[in-house]
Structures are given as C-alpha cells and as structure tokens.
Amino acid sequence: MTQTRMKLLAGAALAVLAPAAHAQTQAPPRQDNPAPKQGEDDIVVTGKAPPGSVIGDIPPENRLGQADIAAYGVGTVSELLDAIAEQTASAQGRDDEGPVVLVNGKRISGVNEVSDLPTESIVRVDILPEEVALKYGYDAQRKVVNIILRRRFEGRVANLAGGLATESQGENGSGDFTYTRIRDNDRVNIAGRAKSTASLLESERDLVPAAIAANGADDREYRTLKPATRSYGLNANVAHQLGTKTNLSVNLRGDYSTSDGLNGLPLGTSNFLSDDPLRQDSRTTTVGGGVTLNHDLNKRWRLSAVASYSHADTRRDTDRADAGLIGTDRASSLTDSGNASLLVNGKLLALPAGDAAISLRLGGDFSTLSTRSTLGWAATSGDSSRTNGGGQISLDLPLASRAKGVLPFLGKLTANLNGGVTQVSDYGTLGTFGYGLNWTPVTGLSLIAAVNEDRVAPTLAQRGDAVVITDNVRAYDYATGQTVTVSRISGGNPLLKADDRHVVKLGLTAKPWTKLNLTFTANYNNSRTENAILSIADGSAALEEAFPEHFERDAAGQLTSIDTRAVNIAREDREQLRWGINFTQVLRAPKRPTPPPGFRPPWMRDRPEGGRPNGETRYDRPPEGTDPEHRDGPPPGEDGDIVVNGRELRDPSGPGRPGGFDGPPDGFGPPPGGPPPEGFGPPPPGGPGGFGPPPPGGFRGGPGGPGGGGSDNGARLQFSLYHSVILKDEIVLREGLAPIDLMDGGTLGGTPRARHNVQLNTGVIDNGVGVRLSGSWKSAAEVTGTSPAGDLRFGALATFELRVFANLANRFRGKDWARGTRVSLSIANLLNTRQKVTDASGATPLAYQGAYLDPEGRTLLLSVRRIF
Template sequence: MSLSYLALITGAALSASVAQEAPPPEAAAAAQPAGQAETDAEDEDVTTVEEVVVTGARLRGSVESDIPPEITLDPADIRATGATTIAELLEALEPQTRSGRGRGEGRPVLLVNGRRVSGPREVHSVPSEAIERVEILPEEVALELGYRADQRVINFILRERFRATTVQARAGASTAGGRYSGELDGNFLRLRGDERLILEAEVERATPLFEDERNIRREPGQTPYDLIGNVTGLPYGGEIDPALSLLAGGPVTVAAVPGFGAGGPFTLADFVETAGYTRTGDLGAWRSLLPETESVEVGGTYTRPLNDYVVATLNARLEGSRSESFLGLPGASLTLPSTNPNSPFTRDVLVWRYFDRPDAMRRNADTVSGRLGAAFTGDWDDWRWSLTGGYDVTRSDTETGRGVDANALQAALTAGDPSVDPFGPGAAALLGPGPRDTAQSLTQSGELDFVANGDLFSVPAGDVSASFRAGFNAVSLDSESVRSGLLTERELSRTQGGVQGNLNIPIASTRNEVLAGLGNLTLNLNAAYDELSDFGGLVTYGYGLNWRPNRQWSVIASVTDEEGAPSIQQLNDPVISTPNVQVFDFATGQTVEVTRIEGGNPGLTADNRRVQRLGVTWRPLGEADVTLSANYVRTTVDNPISSFPTITPALEAAFPERFIRDSGGRLISIDTRPVNYDRSQTQQLRWGINYSRPIRRERPTGEGGPRRRGEGGPQGPGAHQGPEGGDGPRPEWRGGGEGGRFRGGGGRGGFGRFGGNPREGRLTFALYHTWNLQNEVVVRPGLPTLDLLNGDAVGAGGGQSEHQAELQSGYYLNGLGARFTADWRSDTFVAGGAPGGAGDLYFSDLATANLSLFADLGARRAWVRQHPWLRGGRVSLEVRNLFDARRGVTDAAGVTPISYQPDLLDAEGRTVTLRFRKLIF
C-alpha cells in the first residue's frame, strides 16, 4: 500500500464530501418552507447594516497554530480517566499521544498554557483538578514550536486561580503474593494567572520477589553444584574410587553427599546408596525475579511574569533510587585429597558445593540525579519567543557479586586439617569475599534553546508563519567498569549546535476566498542542521501539506528525512555482566544459562531515517464528541541502531563475535550491546475512534432539600468562578478543536468548583487498531532479509505482531467513576535453526485488561455534611492485568521452554492497588 494510493483514495472521498456539503443556490431556495419569501420581504423594513465584522479571540492558553487539536478534553473527560495528576493523565492518554514516526515512538511534547516548559517533568505532579482543558495536537505542531517532527504535542491549560495541598498514600500487592509496594507523596500548587508555584515530594518502595514465590523451574546446570554437595572424580568425569565402584556394582563417576548437610565423617559405604545420583538444589529462595527498590524525589517550580511581556520559570529536582537483587548462591569446587582425615576415598576427588552466602551473588544499583532548569517566554509584536535551558547530572553505581574466595578453605583441606569438614556447614567460615564486578558512570549535560514563531508576511491566502530555533547542548559521560578483574575506563563528551527553520505557507483559504473550493490548504517546509563534535554535520529536512476541506475533515501528509547520531549512552554506557541468565538457544532448541553482557558500543555509526506519513481526521458534529482518525506511516532507516537479546541463527551468523560457545557447542555467553543493522523498513496503518458523551443527572432526592448558594445549580460549585473566586458567567465553548467541547470552570474551593458540576458526568470510549503491514530488517549487507512478521525476530518477545488493538472506556457521574482499558496483540512465531524444527517457537496472542474504580468523596454532599473531613477526598481501587494473562510460548513439541515460563515473562502478574488522596484547600 503506497502513500500516493492512500492519498488518491482520501482525496476522492473528501472531494465528494465537500461537494455534498454545499448545495447549489437553486437547491437551497427550493428547500425553503412555504411563506419564507414573504417573511424575508417583511424583514426588509428592519434596520440594515452594510457589513458585519465578527472577530474572535483564540481561547486562553491555546497553541498559536492553524492546525487544530485532534482531541480536546474538558474537565469531565479528565475525571472519566480517573487520573489524579498530569503524570497519570499522560499514562491514560498514551494510545492517543503515541507517534509512529520517530525513534522509538518518542514521548510527546508538553506545553502549559500554550508555552514551552523548563523540563519534561515540570508539571507531572499537578493535580487534575487544576486542569481546565487538554489539547492533543499532531506532530506538525511540534515543528512549529521548534521540536522534532516525531513527537505529538499535549497542551495543558491550567486554571487561572487555584490553590491546594495534595497528599496521597498508595499500597499495592500482587494477588499471587510476594510483591508489595507503597508510596507516599505530597504536592502544593498555587496558580494566580501566569504565576505558578509547585512544591512536591515523593517516597516509594517495593519489596523483592523471589523465584520460590512463583512456579519457576530450572534445568540443572552442567556442573553438579548443590547445597549439600556432590562428589566427582578428579579430573571431572573420571572414576571416583575403584572400591566404591566395586561396592556399587559398576563404575561410579558421581555421587551425592549423604545426609542433609550435617557433615561427616562418612564411610565409603555411605556413598553406595547415592552412587550415580546427582543432587540438584533449588536456589529459588536466593534468586530474585524482581529487585527490592526504593526511591525518593523532591522538586519545585516557580513561574512568574517579569513584566507585561515576559514570563520566567525556574525548576529544580533531586532524585535518588536504589535497587537490590540476588543472583543465587556462590558455588565452589574443592579438591579433597585422599590423605585428608575427612575423606573416605582412596583417590583425590572433587567436592561440588553451594554455600549459604547470598551476599556474594548480590547486585546493588544506586542512582542519584538532579536537574536545574529555567525558561523565559514572551511576546514581541506578533511573535512569541522562548528561551529554555537546563543542567542535568546523573551518577550511577552498580556492584555485582561474582562468588566467594575459597583459597583459604582449599588450603585447609590440602593441609589435612581435621577440624575442617568439606561436607559440613562450618566450611563456609573459611570463605573469603570473592571478586565483584563494578560499574560507575557520571553523566552531565547542559542545553540552551531559543525558539521564535510568528508571521513573516502575507500572501493572498493568508499569513506566512514561521518558527526558528537555535540551540546548543553539551554532554559528557565518564564510565568505569571492572569485569573479571579487568578495568575499563571511558570518557566521552559531545557538543552539539543546531538551527532549525519551519515555514507554513497558505495556498487556499475559505476566509480569504482564495481557491475556496479546496477549503484551507497550507504547505509546510522545514529543515534543520546539527553539528556534532563526534559525528560532524547532520541534516534533516521535510515538507508536507495540511488540508482542511471543511470543518469535519482534515488531512495531513508529510515527508521527513533525518540523520541521527547514537546517544552518548549507547556509545559509552559501562559494561555490565550478568551471570546465570536463562535464554532459549534457537540453534539447538534448548534453554541454557549464559552470561549476558550489556553496555555501550563505541563503534556505532549514525543512521538515516526517512518517514512518510498520511493522516486523516474526521470530526462529525453532534451532541456527542466523536473523532475518527487514521494514520499511515512508512519508515525506511539506513544503519538503524538496535540491540538483540534474541539469539536466532540469523543474528549469530551476522555477528558471530557476539556469541561464545564451548567446545561442545553449548552457548555460554552473549553480548547484547547495541549494533548497527544495515537497513530496516516498516509500514503501519493505525486508525482509531474517540467518543465522549455528557451524562446529566438531576439532583437526587434526600440530599439536602432546596439548593442554596454554593451547593450546586447555577450559582453552586458547578458555576464558573471569576478571577477572584466570585461568581461570573459560565462560558460554553464548542468547536475550538474542530468538534471539541469545553465547559469552563475556574476559581477555587470545593470539588465542584474544579471543572463544572460534578452531576454532569461523562461517558468516554476510545479504540485504536494498529496494522503492521511490513517490518523487515537487513542485518548486514549480503545476508537475507529478516521478515519480523513471518518467522524472524530481533527481540526477546518473538517476532512482530501483525495486529494490535487498544481499548479505553471511562464512566463518571455524581462523584463515582470507573475506567476499563484493554490491550490485545496477535500471535507470532520464530523459525529456529534446530534440526526438525525443534528450535521453532510459537507465541500466542495476548490480551490484558485493567480496571479502576474511584470515588470523589467531596462530590457526595450528603457524606460531606456528615463527615466534613471527606471534602477533597478521593479513594480508588485499581486492578492491573485483571485476568492475570500471560503470553503462551511453546516449541514445536508443544512444550514451554524454561526461559519462557509465564512467571518469567510477567513475574508480578495481577496487582491490586488502593489509593487515598486528599486535597486540602
């Protein structure tokens, strides 16, 4: 399906729509009811004016753009999502704000009142009650604001006056047990026109989850380690003792240590019953599926006007996090001489034991980060400008235990110390601390961006608008890693300066009556140049059309060609080695334990990305808000950057140096650091519908008799509040987003004053379907093309699902609400290289659902009258993965490989979270 083919179909459909919308004058006259002509004649006696000029002001806080929002949410829509902060609202709106055009579907651009912010997390903690309106705009608007063309824009319009302190407590648990989490946070927000003060703090903790708390099974390793111990011959695989073989009736190469770890002394006869048997211990109690985590975050933002034209913002944030995970128990193979008094054997043997020292296989990761940001925005004549800057610093430290030092224990056994029993628990006292892998990194970055946008000059169809950006940033990453005693140090810094320009040239305009039959048509041209100290010059250019044939339809077509360098983290992250990672080896059809290597790759090169997009949006008018949209995106990338945790034969053939196998062909190590593939190409069609309908309910009987001022009705909490909290006219807005809806509200006080009457509820529904038409990768020149939709894979989750559907629905009325979301992905398969298809894997489709129930206690006035402390209170119950679903993975024989066990794919499973939140006014 080509871009031109879709454009042809769309153009034909929209042309027919335009032709049907405006009937000819004769038809319009014929449609007049009888007597209408006489009525018009009588009206001629009324005073007539030569010309009527209607002027309209853009809604407060809207983005200065001719491209309307694709979706507009009013307070009732926001309440129906159940979100309590902007961060939660962003999560709820993720399907609507996702972009399929860029690098990893980049995060959306955040604006506040139509202006840039000092940092992406500046307003994450703002309570939802402080939001007056939310606008979601397409990627083309990001270009006009000086951002890249692969990010959607979300504009949060905050209330003019608001003041509240918010405290929230959260407790969550997995219904299968073992994993518990909690959170306590507080926020203070004060809004006074363009002045904004935000203070916030958050503490969060989650307990570890271990393998023995789930149904996890593991294949025994190649070496016979065990908590009690096993004895083998020396060398490994040889006969232990001819005398033992004689007693057992055949050669004995392995025997489990008798008893339950109490120790010896043992006789040769004690080993007859365990001859030929290898004991394997379960280390599930010492292997964590999910680590223990803790985090603390504090921050603040202050925004105020410096004069009538300039608004300044200062933002500071400090965050610290810690995680602790366990990788099992350390093992040691000890040589027990035949002369040792604790040995019953006539030959030297090997004793294989795990030791109860989980700290020796522990991984600790600590991260501390901080940010200081500033922004200045202002207006100059018809131009709006912004100057933003910031400094970020992040320090990360990771320490991984690699076992114990058994030299002292081995020396005691060699010396024949009778007090040291190799089979007893006391032997662990002689173990010393083993080697530890460490990795440290320090990242510092600073940026400065200036953006100006406004009108350059006029052409017959309207004003030619432009935006210009000039920016500079510098980043450094110093890393140091010690792996198996080998020290590796890296220092990498990058400076980048760039300019970007964007032009919007009107071609047709109904307002100016230039080619009015086409509707409104605008041509967009954009280009950017970035000079990187380590990669040289990178060029980006693009062009597109924005066409609105009428108020119901809009079409956006664009082409972007972009050169992009790898991030400094992809180049220079410290190397981290993780032992005992179970993976499925497609080449042999077996699950094996390997050492996985992660980190940066200094050999990466820049990529080149070409994106073609055609987007259509239809907004029919009516009582309900309905928006239908469809986007076709085709992306071709030369030298794409990717990592590959899946170890398929195709990838091993392309990168043999990344896979290490022993002499028997068993995989023992994989290197998953990022690489450049040769080329990739994807095509995607994504369509969706957003539906929102108001629900009105009369005042229930028994809730307090006649209405009084301040208790609902035209002058109650649902009424619009003036700038100082007094009553004022309640605005009604329709169509600002080409079919959007907003019912205003402002002021401060109880729940009802935040976003209209709580008895006016909302029913919302959104459904998106993604159809992946093509997803192909050429790993290296000359190698076959990998078709990720048809048996190939470059990721651990299998190939690419051809279809994905996302459902969201919400209901809110009279303070009570519910939200249901679901996500479905179609099945995939991966063709392996094992003989007879033993390495093939089949991934079932997966459907997950989430349910949230919540109550705004302050909206239940009868409750508040009896319990005033409920005012501003909110309680919610959230269930994630409602049906505890997991993707099923089977091989050609219908057996689930060990590394794809359901509890390994999703260890936490279904979780239940209870929240209580209180707004203090």
C-alpha cells in the same frame, strides 16, 4: 506502497470524508437570533481559537475538558499522560519518548515543570499531531500535548497507596505530598514522594528451575524475578510574571533510587560453589533543573528561551563466579548533560491566503560521560564528551483559504517546509529536511501529508557506557532449542555510527457528525532507516550469523555468553497503519443550584444594570459543527469561545458557581480591571481558590471539580480504541545477507513483534463515582525455521486493568471528612493472563515460562487521595 494498500487507505479516507462533507453541505442556514431583551449583556460568539491554543492552523486530534479529565480519576499531570498514552503514542519517532508538552501554548524546559500539578488545576488538554512540534522548534517525531491551566488555583494534595500481587508477594507502598498555587501566570508547585517495592523471588512463583546441581538442589529462592526497589524524589517549580509580556519559570528536581536483586547461587561444573547468592545492586542519584523565559515581542512575534541541566551518578555492584572464585565487579558512571535554545516564531508576511508563519530555533547542548569499572582483576576507565550546535527553521505558507476567498473550493490548505543542521563534535554535520501539506477541505476533516529525512547520532551512553557483565541470566538458544544460563554483557559500543532515516506520513483526523462527539484518526507511516541502531536482547540464528563476535559457545557448542551492546545494522524497512476513535457522551447533565433572586456575581457588581451603556444586546449561538453539548454554550466545567463586552467567558451556568459567573474562566486572561500586581500578592476577594467564595465542601482550587460538594456533576461516558497494524517490517543485518521478515517468522531473539496491537480505554463517571477499564491485545506470532525444537508459537495476549474510584464529597455532601477525598482501587492484569509460548511439541521452553514474561500477574493497588 502496493496498489492494494493505496486502495485501502483511499477507501478509509472516503468513508470518513463523505459524512463530513454531507454535513458541511447539508447544514441548514443559521437563523437570526430572537430580538434582544432590554437590560441584557451583549454576548457575541467569535471564531478565534480558544486562549492558550497552540500556534498555527492544525486542529487537535482530541480535546479534553475539565469534565473529561475528571472522568479519568487520576491525580497529577503525569498520571493523566499515562492514562491517555494510547492517544499520544507516535509511530514517527525512533523511540517512544512521550509527547512534547506545552503549557498555555508555550514551551517549557521539560515535563518536570508540570508533572506534579494536580489535574484539578487544568482547564483543557489538547492532543495534536507531530507536525505541530515543528512550530516550537522540535522535530516532527512526537505528538504534542498542550495543557491549559486555571487562572486561580490553590491546593495541597496528600496521596497514600499500597498494593500487592494476588498470587502473593510483590508488596509495594508509596506516598507523596504536593503544594500548588496558581495566580494567573504566577505558579508554585512543590512535590515530594517516596516509593518502595519488595522483591519477588522465583521460588514464589510456579517455575521449573533451569539450573539444578548434582545433588538435586536448585537456586530459585536465591534468584529474583523482580528486584527490591526504593525511590525518593523532590520536584519544585516556580513561575513568575516579570512584566505584562514576559514570564519566567524555574524547575529544580532531585531523585535517588536503589535496586537490589539476586542472580542465584554460583554454579560450578556440577554443584553450587556457595550458599551465598550472587547479588546485583545499583544506586542512582539524579539532580537537575530547567529555566524557561517566554516573551511576547509584539502581537505578531514571540520569543522563547529554554535551558536545562542534569547530573546523574550511577553505581552498580555485580557478583560473579570466575574460575571457581567469587568476586564483585564494580562499575560507576557520571553523566552530565545540558542544553539551551532560543526560539523565535511569528507571522513573516501577509499572503493572499493568510499570513506566512516562521519558526526559527538556534541552540546547542553538551554531554559528558565518565565511567569506571573493575571486571575481575582488570580495572578500566573512560571519559567521553560531546557538544552539539545548530539550528532549525520551519516555514508555513498558506495556499488556499475559504475565508480569504483564495481557491475557496479547496478549503484551507497550508504547505510546510522545514530543515535543520546540527554540528556534532564527534560525528561532523548532520542534517534534516522535510516538507508537507496540511489540508482542511471541510469543517471537521483534516489531512496531513509529510516527508522527512534526518540523520541522528547515537547517544553518548550507547557509545561509552560502562561495561557490565551479569552472570546466571536465562536465555533461549535458537541454535539448540534449549534454555541456557549465560553471562550477559551490557554497556556502550564506541564503534556506532549515525543512522539515516526517510519517513513518509499520511494522516487524517475527522469528526464526521456534528451532533456526535466522535473523532476518528488514522496515520500511515512508511520508513526506511539505514545504519539503524539495534540493541541485541537475546540470541537468534540470524543475529549470530551476522555478529558472531557477540556470542560465545563452549567446546560442546553450548551458548555461554551474549554481548547485548548496540550495533549498526544495514537497514530496516517498516510500514505501519495506526487508527483510532475517541467518543464522549454526556449521559446526564450536571445539576447546579439555583441562585437567589437578584444575585449578581462579584465581578459584575460594578456594572450598570441593563448591561452595556447603549443598551445593545445580542446573543449568538456557537457555530455549526460544534458539539451538541456545546451548542447552547460550553458545558459546565469547560472553556468556551464566548465574548461578553470583549472579554472571553464561560457559560453562565458554569460548575458550582452560585448564580453563574464569579469571574472569567480560569486560564482566560487577566481578571476584570486588569491583572493583579506583579508578584504573588494577596489572593483575590472571596478566597484564594477563585474569584468568588470557595464552594462548600470543596477544596480551595475551585468549584465543580472533585471535592466540590454543592451540586450533582452529572454522568459521562468515555471510549477510546486504537489499532496498530504493521504492514511490513523487514531487516537486513549486514549487506550481502538475506533480509529477515519479522512479520513472517523472522526474529531477532526474545519475543517477536506482533502484527496487530489494540489498545482500549473506556469509563463511566456518575456524580463522582467512576469505573474505568483499559486493556491491550496483541496478535499471535510465530518464529519459524530457526530451532531444532521446531517453530515457536507466541500466543495472542489480552490484558485488562480495572479502576474504580469515588470522590467522596459528591456522595457525602457537607461532611468534613469527605471533602476533597478520593478513594481508588486498581486491579492490573484483571484476568491474570500471561502469554503462552510453545514449541513444535506443545511444550513451553523454560526461558518463556509465564512468570518470566510477567512476574507479578494480577495486582491490586488501593490509594487514598485528599486535596485541601
């Protein structure tokens, strides 16, 4: 890392550290509470983590409460994860696999267990850094999202949506139905969905044809920019409390999808060979399932067992013209995969600065791939399999603690050591090793430094997938500066080797001001990957020089074929800085109905008047550093850290509850009097949706959320902005070849990487009516010195999506037709912008026409959702 970059990083850290440290040192001492009033309950604020939190002491980068989640205007966990993708993205993994998802601080078999849960069933979402994944037996390559669910919820959701492109065509429609029932740790969730998208032809966009026959005809009306697709899915999940310390969950799912595309008319030497277009169709059937068992061994140790299985059957038919003859190539693949792991984590031993914690995972997996293909007159088949077995250990060692009086001037400091070994049947032993520090010098500031070294084998599909040849594919030939029509070869490469990667991370999360709900995050990553695996997308002069066997040219030197199968390259060196801010502001507090005189919630009616028997009553405010809106208790609709007579509760002015509580907050442990009997059992008194009577005008899942009609939910502003800048990206394709600087004119074909990428997500919701604007911007990039047509310039691109939604019950209170109903209108690519690509003459190469880069352009989507 250069001195200049080190100074920039240090300056950014100091700029954030100063206000936080000032707030910590300058905060006035807390005043004693007023004298207790006779007859009131004893309310004591404790400093422990909210129920359902993850293990360990790494704080969340951001936390979303019920009101924050409602402000996104989305309907399922899957849609919520898409909406907060800019917050969960990670630069530490090889691919963007999405975050690790936990439920109530515990592992699940996969995101399918919760993907279809309605957002109204969520109490809180915590977004945490990658190092938290180590504590749950995963690699530190993905961020962690912890979803805390309500204790009581029941709802049926129906959703219909339809849309099209404003330039015409691209019609699509979808429908889904979901049933959800949650009773403490018992949960049922069943979802079915169907979606269909019409094809989009080249003739339906303003495109210059790349292939014209001798008679002047072109084949744009026989070539799809996007194929027609259909998909159907069914997902079922059941979770059951087997005992006071054991919970079992089972997931079953099935999907079927089709894709039908056209690759134009078969072209001979001068004319089209036929009026019948070349077709490319695929059919994929997937079934799978997962099982999770979580068991608390005691107060210090927990055990988690996870197993999953998946079977996929894919069949592809591709028409080709070969030597003047038109035929159909057929390829099929059967994939089976499964895994199982056992995780034990807990407190190993007591140290002066705190308890040392350990996580130990043992597990294995298998995968098989069977392929059959017919290319022309030649039939081939292949069968491959792989089994893996290994383990991982992660150890957290507290080094300093202000609370324990150990090196208190350092605040809280914890070291982590982790390592793993995997025995791969066709590669041998692959190991990982890492270490790092987690430091919280003052409240509101967290820093992480970590180093990781790992080796990963290519997937079975990357090595053994069926070979498919697709004709009539548009490609830009950097050697000639022309757009050409080529045959593209895809499939597996059995010669791939495992890669070896070394990563250094510096991370910072700060909340500089206690009275402002603003969070700042920054992460610097420096990685070197040897034998990196690269998929060849298009041709470039450098790629053709390094891998000439992947490119074919005719006698005239025209490019005719590109083999896009993955290859190993010598190494890649990359540096990236990603920073972002999250800001939330309550613009108008919710208004709740006034309880009738003498009202007592059902759960308190068995308590004596006057609170505790000894009459002691004390109120404590939340600790300094809490959000201003939390200072006098948690905001409506969110969880708090308040204990009443030893039981954790929310603010008595909770959402939509007449006169305050109708029971403990959802997701906060067993109800008064102990948990319900094992099994799903009868619903609690007052209705299945909660502890008290269901709110008027709302669904049975609980008051105060979308669909609740008895109160004003207030107004809220959200804003998040993330900026990624690639400081270095240099590739050496083969030893002995000059490095390619992808940030200074180098390219691997296709669209070059932009140095800067900005993601924006902001919105305002006012009593159920919301407006959200999301956008992305990437900087311009150039490809220099590789084409006779001169340098190629890829212009900067900014795109925006506007969503408007309304929860009708908030505006039409007491109307049955409006109960639980939300109407949404989304406009993607609001300004209908496409990236502009030009050569030295200012002309756009045919392969980079706007409709090729973004076929649909601006699209509209109208959806109606009802929960009942």
